[in-house]
Amino acid sequence: MSTTTPNWIAEITMEELEANPHPFYARLRAEAPLAYVPALDCYVASTKEMCRRIANADDGDFEGVITPAGRRTFGEPAVLDANGEQHDQLRAMVDPGLQPSEVDRYVDDLARPIARRYVEQFENDGRADLVAQYCEPVSVRSLGDLMGLQSVSSDKLREWFRKLNVSFTNAGVDESGHFSNPEGFVPGDEAKTEIREVLDPLLDKWTVEPDDSALSHWLHDGMPEGQVRDRETIYPNVFVFLLGAMQEPGHAMASTIAGLLTRPDQLERVIDDPSLIRRAITEAVRWTSPIWSATARRSTKDMTLDGVDLPAGSVVMMSYGSANHDENDYDDPSRYDLDRTPVPNLAFGAGKHACAGTYFATEVVRIGLEELFEAIPNLNREADHETDYWGWGFRSPVELRTTWEV
Template sequence: MTTNTTWIESITMEELDRDPNPIYDRLRREAPVAFVSAVGMYVVASRDLCLQIAQDSDTWSTVIAPSGGRTFGEGTVLASNGEQHKKLREWIDPQLRPSAVDSYVEALVRPQARSLLEGIEDLGAADIQEAYFAPISVRSVGDLMGLTEIPSETLVHWFQTLAQSYGNAEVDENGDFASPGPFEAGDRVKAEIVAAVDPMLDHWTEHPDHTLISHWLHDGMPDGQVRDRSEIYPNIYVFLLGALQEPGHVMTTTLAGLFQHPDQLERVVDDPTLIPRAVNEGARWVAPIWSAAVKVAGRDVTVGGIDLPAGTPVMLAYGSANRDESVWGNAEAYEIDRPIMPHLAFGAGNHACAGTYLGTAIVRIALEELFETIPNIEPDPDRSPQFWGWTFRGPQGLHVTWEV
């Protein structure tokens, strides 16, 4: 029997941003590869097909989603392939490798975490995302990049505006973007970023230091030369959006998941060695970068029973792949004791996220300090967290209480 898939034509961006899970649950069952007109391309919903495409770089090249290309411009690591991708990763990756991260992450994160918690531990209630998770995420990564003089509020404004621009994926019946406003706001923020960072690049050109952007300028370059800023800025935008925002989202999501199971929360608070497992499950449960990876077929190919001609773009919904019932039983639930299976929250293949180890280390340290300082943390029963987003997904705040 042929499944009727006409319902797919009525999917809207509003529905996807509000809660993509019911839609993708049905897509995995009925049409794991389907053209969704609201986003103007095929989407891939199942884990096996997402993984198959992500790992087959001979057939599939990586491009950035159209809204991402409009946001970041050309030259990002996200949209590179082959030799260009290799060269970009040669100067982006070294400071993000585990051996490098282990040399600096404790001093980068733990003192700031303790300072933030000292400011709130006597309050007895807070939006823990606003008061702690977002600031520690933004400040840790911002300082690592070298943006120590940029106020946290400015960094938040930058990445939120870039996120709204990148997430502005809706297209009209002609395939054109439905709303130019978020892109125009993103352009204004990029001008602000260049105005603020250009003097820093001038300084690092003559006085290189340990910061990430300084390394990007100098690493792999001949003596006396620095990398062109046209290569640097698109990747600064990528890091401002992904690296500053997503560790905070994973922190909030992990705690929101633990709140659903007080017994699991108690175990994690009592035994910090369980925190990495809790974080891994949080990233699987609600992937922070839910649907942003785009691949283009290099030849005619059949995927999930659908014939796709060469040049066809497809969007890999990693958030949906992480809820695939054929891999994880009761996949919609947060459960730290489930058997560990590799998930796709941080991508796969040669475009897997370069900052995975750093990001999860920041999340781990932040939660260690939170549970040490406020072990009796509880959810506010009157203010349940609301998740939002399809491109990037996370809770819009997390209100908590504790006895002082």
């Protein structure tokens, strides 16, 4: 442990970060925008300026990397951990089906029937936990069907991303740099075993009978005639998608609803004018970024940034959730405000490793909210029930208990 690390940084725990990272990161932004955090065994960039500076570096000073816990969870080669030609090849595998023009071709036919089906299951009940009953199921079903996993239940998809999340965020280390909770990787390992058991037969089928599913395209696109992509290249990126891409739309949807419920007048405006939904989503992912602090960069040489010495090979965690609360860019950042002056946020990252599914995720959220607000225009937060949030790597409402007149 660095002897120069202030006590207030050295004493922070993973449990505190998971419960509520905001107070700690607010102090980091004010006092140490780039700082070594022993609990994470890496440096943390907490302001928007510092995150952008590192994420957008195009001079070879930084490269994409995931934390040791992330690498332990996904394996290699994962797109988040690749650079140069390897990164270009992996993005060429996953990007084509996520381009806006391609998403526009299929997303309404994909997501709208799913959203309608789920909202019909509870719209006459007068109450629901929208995280468990709507936001997450719509999210995982939309991506699952896009990938070709129609045979996997929504509950199983949710179970997989929760188990992978436990593993990915098991980042705590002891003073010797070893994982402080090795058992924290067991849920992720269980999920990966199940995923392979389910996907192997599907990949066998798509090898000889290609279809329009994303995973079939991953196998075949860009490969020489008669060849398919190696599965050990595909699986780490399947795990990336089943974690990040599975949760991102659902948790962005939940945070949009939660934010609007704090401002009933703004919720009423959005319900009356669905054209405001995209703006509501943009503010929500700034207010509670689904991928709060889950991507990183590694320095390629010794350098000094704003007086902080970064030896070559230093890992810097990009805390985009913190950057999106940067007081230099946002007045009263902890407040959800549909009327906030639009300022670009970092909810989906920046630079070459920015999220490939930004447009797809936003469109799934838009469609989900359109269907929900049309079916239930008188939504309210359940009386006496506070909305709790959890997560440091990925963050969202734990539950969203709502009521309405039937």
